[in-house]
Amino acid sequence: MQGKKNEKEVPGKEVDIKSYKSGAEEKPYMEDLRKISPDQRKNMLSSGVDPSQRGRSGTYIQMDHSVVHSKSLYPGLEVMSITEARKKHKWVDNYFWKILSVDADEFTKQAELQPHQGYFLRAEPGVKAIYPLQACLFINENNIIQNVHNIIIVEEGADVQIITGCATASDVKRGLHIGVSEFFVKKGAKLTFTMIHDWAEDVSVRPRTAALVEEGGTFLSNYICLKPVKNLQMYPKAELVGRGAMARYNSILFAHPGAHLDVGSRVILKSEDSRAEIISRVISGGGDIIARGHLKGEARRIKAHLECRGLMMREEGLIHAIPELEGSIKDIDLSHEAAVGKIAKDEIEYLMARGLSQSEAQVAIVRGFLDTTIMGLPSELQKVVDDAISACEQEAF
C-alpha cells in the first residue's frame, strides 16, 4: 500500500520564525501625526489608513514594536494599546485567548511568548459612530518579526466600522507579521471590519483571527489583499452563538507571481436563525491561491451560503477552491458555489461588439469581478481600494 504523504498540520508554506530579528528599534510616540514621513504616509494611505484622520473617529498606529499614536476622537470609543488596556481595565485579561487557542500553532505561541503590543478597540454600549476607527500595523525595519495581539469589543447595541491597514515602509523587503485578533460583537451590536494588506514582496503573514457574535449581532468582515506578499496563510473563524446572529466574510485576493496565499473563512452557526455568507473573489496573476471556506450548521433554521470565484490570468499559478459544508441536524440550509476559470471569451467579445478594445474589455471584466460595492466601504476608502485594483490590472495583463 502506498504511504500517505506527510501532510503538515498547519496549511501554508513554512515560515522559519527564527530567521527574523526579534528586536526592533524603539519609535517615539507622535502626538501630532503630521510628523509621519511622506513615504510612510503614502504607504499608510494605500492601506486605507489616513494619518490626517479626516473622516475618522480615532486612530491607532504601531510601527514595528512601538505604539506611535493611539487616540479616540469620539466619545464612547476606546482606542489604545493592548498593554494600556490591560492596565486600565482588569477585565481585559478575560478576553485574552478566549476564542483562540494559545497553543493552536507556532504563531499563536509566538504571539503569546514574545508580544509586541497590538490594539484594543472598544465601542461602549449603544454607541453608534458615524466615522470609522482606523488602526495601522506598520513594519518599518527590514527583516523583523512583528507579533501583535488585538482585542476588539463592540458592546451591546453599538455600531462601529473599523479599518485596519497593514503596510511596510518602502525599503522593507522581508519580514514576518503575526497578528492575533479576537473580536467580540455583543447582543444587537454591529461591527464592519475592513482589513487591507499592503505588504512587500518578501513578507510572510500569519493572522490568527476569531470572532464571537451574540444574539442579533452582525459581524461584517472585508479583506483585501491585492499587493505583492510572499506567503500568507489565514483561516479566520466566526462563531454565531446568539439567536439571529449574522456574519459575512468578503475577500478579494490577487496572487502575484511567486506568491502563495492560503486564505479561507469559517463560520460556525451555533444558534437558531443565525445566518452567514462567505464570498471570495480571487485572481491568480501567476501566484498560487488556496481559497477555503467552511460553513458548519449546528442549530435549527440557520441559513448560510459560500461562494468562491477564481480567475486564472496566466498559464502559471494555481487556484484551488476548497469549499466545505457541514450540517449536523436537519432544518438547516447550507449552500455553496465555486468556479475557477479564465475570463470568458464571450464576455470579452460582447463588450468588444459595443466598441471596447480587447484590453479595455478585459480590464472592465476584472474590475467587475473584483466588485467591492457589496462591502459598503466609506467613499474615500472605496477610492483606495479602486486604486489598488487599478494597479492590479496593470499587473494582470
Added chain:
Amino acid sequence: MLRIENLTVSVSGKEVLTDINLEIKKGERLAVLGPNGSGKTSLLMAVMGFSGYKITRGNIIFKGKQINGLSIDERARLGMGIILQRPPTIRGIRLRQIVDIIKHNDFDTDKEAEGFNLKGFLDRDVNLGFSGGEIKRSELFQLLASSPELSFFDEPESGVDLENIILVGKVMNQILNKNKDNAALIITHTGYIFKYVKADKGCVLLDGKILCFGDPERILEEVTKYGYEGCVTCRGKKMKRKSRVKK
C-alpha cells in the same frame, strides 16, 4: 454600405455558409429569412467578427473598406452594431457602465431607460437574471445609445410577448430613423417583426445558402403557405426552367 462577396464561413471545421452574396445600400433594410439552423446567426456573427466563425473564402466590404481581418471592436467603431439573441451575463458590470462607455453625448441614460422600462435594470449586473423580454430591451437600449450606421438585429421578436414586440418595433424604427442613411440587416424566422418594421428587401437563407431575393412580405406569404420547404421546390423549379431555356 455593406457588400458581402462569395462569403464562405465554417464553424469548428464545418461549412455553415456557402458563397453568400448580398448588398445593403445606405438607408436600406434587408431581411434575412430562414428556418432555425439555416445559418442566419452565423452570418451576423461572421460579419461582426466574432471568433469561431472562420471566413474561408470571400470578402466583407463595409463603407468601401475590406474588413475581413478587423477585430470586433474595430468593426463596431466603424459603425456596426448588433443585438444578440443570447448575450452573456457579466458579473460586476452594470448595464449603466456599458451605456456610459458607448453612448453619444446627447443620450440621456436615465430618461431613455424609463421609456424602455429599464430604469431598475441600469444598476444591475448586465443580463444577470434578466427575462427574455428584458434582455431584448437591454440590447436595443444599448444599440440606441450607440446609434450605429448599420444595425444587425438577430431575431428581434424571439422570446418577446406581444406588448414588448410593439416596443421592440418602435425602438428599431427609432434607431433606423435617427439618420436617413442608417441601414439594417434583420434576421427572422417568423417575420412577425415586419408588422412593425418595414424591410426594403428580403432573402431566404437555407442550409447556409441564399436561395432568392425579393419583396420580404411576399417571401413571408409564400413561406407561411408552403413553409421553407416550398422555397427549395420553388428554387428547384426555377433551376429546371433555367436549364430548359438553355437547352
